[in-house]
Amino acid sequence: MNQEKKQDLQEKAREVRIETLKSIGHLGVGHVGGAMSIVEVLTYLYYAEMNVNPQEPRMNDRDRLVLSKGHAGPALYSILAMKGFFPKEWLLTLNQGGTNLPSHCDRNRTPGIDMTTGSLGQGLSAAVGIALATRLNKTDNRVFAIIGDGESQEGQNWEAAMSAAQFKLGRLIAFTDYNKMQIDGMTEDIMDLAALENKWESFGWHAQRIDGHDFEALAEAVKRAKEETDRPSMIVLDTIKGKGCSFAENKLGSHNMPVSADDLKEALAALGEGEN
Amino acid sequence: MGKDMRTVYTDTLIDIAKENEQICVLEADLMAATGTKTFKDVYPDRFFDVGVAEADMVGVASGLSAEGKIPFAASFGTFASRRTFDQFFLSANYAQLNVKLVGTDPGITAQFNGGTHMPFEDIGMMRLVPGLVIIEPADIVSCEALIRAAADYKGSMYIRLHRKGSNALYAEDQKFELGKGNVLVDGDDVTIIATGFIMVPEALKAAQILKEQGISAAVIDMHTIKPLDNKLVLDYAQKTGAIVTCENHQVAGGLGGAVAELLCEECPTPLGRIGSQDRFGQVGTLEFLIKEYEMTAEDIAKKAVSVIAKKR
Incomplete structure (x- = not known):
């Protein structure tokens, strides 16, 4: 990846963080931590990888994304708005009655959302089904999925892990947002996930572990994952919960937190809102 | 077969x-x-x-x-x-x-x-x-x-x-519509609303038993439990003034529950419900279990008589 591309993606990621914080800050409460930790992977996918079309959100041969950690929807909504799937003004309607942007992803409400999620542990199974349909339909797309680290404690993920390997879903590329924090504490104190990449590997997946905030590492890992044809890929992302948000970064309480006007002002200033 | x-x-x-x-x-x-x-x-x-x-x-x-x-x-x-x-x-x-x-x-x-x-x-x-x-x-x-x-x-x-077994109650050209029950037998004194492979034949046998006692029972196959065929249930509640539901399931929450909810709101009618009465399952032959859970044709007929007695 050249420097220009990298800087461009970094700038986009900054914009995603600003839009997401404004969106959550407008309501005054929301899932800040887990939205911030996946900003780079989402930015990479939507600005450097995925074949999607804002004018035709259900385009047949588009790449699919299942955001299984559905509570991080606000980060994805910011990108979808920036790409033109819907007007940016929608972002300020987050979680208001009648909104098209509910706290957890909803395929029937939001253009560009491929699967409804919110009950943790279910998205990867759906991604397996989508990948099977892709194979039956003989389309050329890939299926991406993002699951959380706390979410990985749900047993259904490991059922899905086995089925994806059994069905040789080489076009399925999943990411784990390994930010090491969950609602009740550090993952290692609550229910340790340890070397997650080894678990996936032993389930028959191609597994990598990278810095989830590093665009060059993301590009390299996705490139490597795409070389797999007969087995699914897991890219474990070492991330920081609340990354880039002054009041939430690396804070245990950031899963779902109140955001005051002062918090928002300070965080946006730190992100250089209004600067180019 | x-x-x-x-x-x-x-x-x-x-x-x-x-x-x-x-x-x-x-x-x-x-x-x-x-x-x-x-x-x-x-x-x-x-x-x-x-x-x-x-x-x-x-x-x-x-x-x-x-x-x-x-x-x-x-x-x-x-x-x-x-x-x-x-x-x-x-x-x-x-x-x-x-x-x-x-x-x-x-x-x-x-x-x-x-x-x-x-x-x-x-x-x-x-x-x-x-x-x-x-x-x-x-x-x-x-x-x-x-x-x-x-x-x-x-x-x-x-x-x-239902997996094992075969039974043909209908002629091959019978039409079915989701959400529309089928009247198998018409009757005037009581309506037996049943669902499923076990209970619909039992309901038909019960109607025979009742006929021998001089009671005219209608039998409905309610193959769609949701959405319930409200109109058919209400028409027969009015026509016969007594209802018995039959299901291979708990009486709470299932067909009996659905019919009870509808009748209470729209047309209060004496009702009896055949099915498991808030009990867990257990091992046994079909013959043993159908008696154990009081779901036989005889049980249905008895229930029908008791419901008819509640008519005003």
Whole structure:
């Protein structure tokens, strides 16, 4: 990846963080931590990888994304708005009655959302089904999925892990947002996930572990994952919960937190809102 | 002897799949029980066995449906309902997808698998899922017709499927419509509303017993439990003034619950409900269990007499 591309993606990621914080800050409460930790992977996918079309959100041969950690929807909504799937003004309607942007992803409400999620542990199974349909339909797309680290404690993920390997879903590329924090504490104190990449590997997946905030590492890992044809890929992302948000970064309480006007002002200033 | 119910299920899907390439079949290590191996043989690409992982099965079915496929996913009714309830609720139904979930071995037909495998609560659970269509075919003719209707219907469904045994109550050209009960016998004194392979024939026998006692009983096959055929129930409540429901399920939450709710709100009518009375399942033969849970034709007839006595 050249420097220009990298800087461009970094700038986009900054914009995603600003839009997401404004969106959550407008309501005054929301899932800040887990939205911030996946900003780079989402930015990479939507600005450097995925074949999607804002004018035709259900385009047949588009790449699919299942955001299984559905509570991080606000980060994805910011990108979808920036790409033109819907007007940016929608972002300020987050979680208001009648909104098209509910706290957890909803395929029937939001253009560009491929699967409804919110009950943790279910998205990867759906991604397996989508990948099977892709194979039956003989389309050329890939299926991406993002699951959380706390979410990985749900047993259904490991059922899905086995089925994806059994069905040789080489076009399925999943990411784990390994930010090491969950609602009740550090993952290692609550229910340790340890070397997650080894678990996936032993389930028959191609597994990598990278810095989830590093665009060059993301590009390299996705490139490597795409070389797999007969087995699914897991890219474990070492991330920081609340990354880039002054009041939430690396804070245990950031899963779902109140955001005051002062918090928002300070965080946006730190992100250089209004600067180019 | 006609085909087994499960053979009708699989043969119908094979036939539909000829014209409709979206049809897929999923199993969770019970292909041999559901009898879907013949589908796998004909359409290996459209058959997926996820192993003993019912939650994953329903999630995978939901993903297939998100891409336009029409998945029929089966397991024993206990696991299809209790084990996958959240997956079916959220990934399939809340997501407004088109997943046909099949729960086999309803109620006492689980026989020697006993209480752990005896679904008396699946209809009740499924009735709580907004907009979900629930059916239970009573014979091989309605089974084929209703599976065809399920494939055509756009939306998720719960199909309560009897597996072993064959019975033809209907003529082959009988028409079926989702949400419309069929009047099998007309009558004036009491209406027996039954559902499923075990209870509809028992209801017909009960009507015979009552006839010998000079009581004219109507019998309705309520193959669709949700949406309930409100008009038919209310018409017969008014016409006969007494209702007995029969289901191979708990009386709470199922067909009896649905009919009770409707009658209380729209047309208070003396009602008796045949089915498990808030009890768990247990092992035994069908013959033992149907007596144990007081679901025989004699039990239905007795209940009918007691309900008629409550008429004013």
